[in-house]
Amino acid sequence: MxxxxxxxxxxxxxxxxxxxxxxxxxxxxxxxxxxxxxxxxxxxxxxxxxxxxxxxxxxxxxxxxxxxxxxxxxxxxxxxxxxxxxxxxxxxxxxxxxxxxxxxxxxxxxxxxxxxxxxxxxxxxxxxxxxxxxxxxxxxxxxxxxxNAVHALGRVPQVEGATALVYGVGPIGMLIFWLARRLKTERVAVVDINPHRLGTAKELGADLVVNGSQSNPVQAILEWTEGRGVDFAVDAVGHPDCRANTVACAARGGTVVWIGLGGDQTELDGRSVVTREIEIKGSYAxxxxxxxxxxxxxxxxxxxxxxxxxxxxxxxxxxxxxxxxxxxxxxxxxxxxx
Ligand SMILES: [Zn+2]
Ligand SMILES: [Zn+2]
Known part of the structure; x- marks a missing residue:
């Protein structure tokens, strides 16, 4: 064969x-x-x-x-x-x-x-x-x-009605973004550095697209949510900075799901994870x-x-x-x- x-x-x-x-x-x-x-x-x-x-x-x-x-x-x-x-x-x-x-x-x-x-x-x-x-x-x-997207969003306690962020809209991030909308999130923002991908996300109904190479994604997301942050954020890149940014973009009591596998060591503001009770979860297959x-x-x-x-x-x-x-x-x- x-x-x-x-x-x-x-x-x-x-x-x-x-x-x-x-x-x-x-x-x-x-x-x-x-x-x-x-x-x-x-x-x-x-x-x-x-x-x-x-x-x-x-x-x-x-x-x-x-x-x-x-x-x-x-x-x-x-x-x-x-x-x-x-x-x-x-x-x-x-x-x-x-x-x-x-x-x-x-x-x-x-x-x-x-x-x-x-x-x-x-x-x-x-x-x-x-x-x-x-x-x-x-x-x-x-x-x-x-x-993969079904599983990743299954790690989030409440998808419906949530304000969400998908960090990285390669194939898996794009599916997570699409599924988040289908599961009736209130609004979804996406971050990427590839203009083609941001364009596709926009066409498919992203409420906010942020080009991470042109503006500061954390600032953009915090402004978009009037300083509150998102109810849940998914990192579908895996780069240490992207992972840290999903944590920085989460609201108090929010959930962060990491599915990207780009890097290993990630430095985080641990105090902010504790005092804001951020829940960080891995999602694998x-x-x-x-x-x-x-x-x-x-x-x-x-x-x-x-x-x-x-x-x-x-x-x-x-x-x-x-x-x-x-x-x-x-x-x-x-x-x-x-
Ligand atoms: Zn695969
Ligand atoms: Zn086994």
Whole structure:
């Protein structure tokens, strides 16, 4: 089968590789749409220590069941599915609590084993989610990224009626922003430094867009809220300054969710966190319930897919990844279709 293989930093090669072997309780999925994640891009750039070449990247995907492994009886060849791409250990306390996304033994497509930028992948029965009949494969590939947004906003005690800030509107930040509006926040501000992205957020109804390279975001948000700050702020960048700014923008008693993974050490005004009772929470991936909820939100067909997705073919892999890596790309979510 054909696969787009990450062979060295900044290099992808379309290669002929063996079709994965079916094990008991798994199915073979013919991949039809795969989204490119920020983490795939980190891998491509050689910045991810855990993505070691040669490796097939890609974990945001949908496709058709092509073959059933022994013991799988409730799926048929041709069934259309999205695949929950985390394979938890199933035995630890986190798995028992339904928090399999923070299972220390979890394994992920395109990281711990070959991913979906290939014609076929093997998937456990428990990871398969049927696509509604009228949902496209491209929409099916968005279930995973939107599940991140579902999970991140699930960390906020009260979304409806809130004044919110989304810091960084790359694909995940943009989905969080869109979902925050769909969940009836009173108003949402976004901060970014990419004018394309700020333009898209504005089009999709952001109440305030702040270009962080032109004005001081904390000042802008405090002015916008008459000095009060926002009820909740999400950092979808991960840079230490952005994280610190989300804390500085939060109102007393507010919630800050960090989902971005750009940097490690972050310096904060600890006194202000204590005296203003700011709650800081991490958000990492998504559980099975978030994945299901994401699927049902996409099934409503209100998501503005045209302003979000650009489609490409596997043959264009190298040039599309180069473009994304340039930092000046106008692409939001790149989805390879096959
Ligand atoms: Zn992802
Ligand atoms: Zn586990």
């Amino acid at each position: 054909r696969a787009l293989v990450y062979t060295a930093p900044r290099e992808l090669e379309l290669q002929d590789v063996p079709v994965p072997r079916l094990e008991s309780g798994t199915v073979l999925v013919r991949v039809r749409a795969v989204g490119v994640c920020g983490s795939d891009l980190e891998g491509f750039l050689g910045k991810s220590k855990r993505r070691v070449p040669p490796l097939v990247l890609g974990h945001e995907f949908s496709g058709e069941v092509a073959e059933l492994g022994p013991g799988v009886r409730d799926f048929r060849v041709g069934d259309r599915v999205a695949v929950y791409p985390l394979i938890p250990c199933g035995r630890c306390r986190y798995c028992a609590l339904g928090r399999q996304h923070i299972c220390p033994g979890r394994r992920v497509y395109g990281l711990d084993f070959h991913g979906a930028l290939a014609e076929y992948v093997c998937a456990p029965r428990a990871s398969l989610f049927r696509l509604p009949a009228d949902m496209s494969f491209v929409q099916g590939a968005l279930v995973e990224p939107l599940a 998504y559980g099975l319930k978030d994945f299901e909820r994401s699927m049902s939100i996409l099934a409503e067909k209100t998501f503005p897919i045209a302003s979000f997705v650009s489609e490409a073919r596997l043959e264009e892999g190298q040039s599309m990844f180069d473009d994304l890596a340039s930092g000046a790309s106008s692409l939001m979510k790149l989805v390879f279709t096959m």
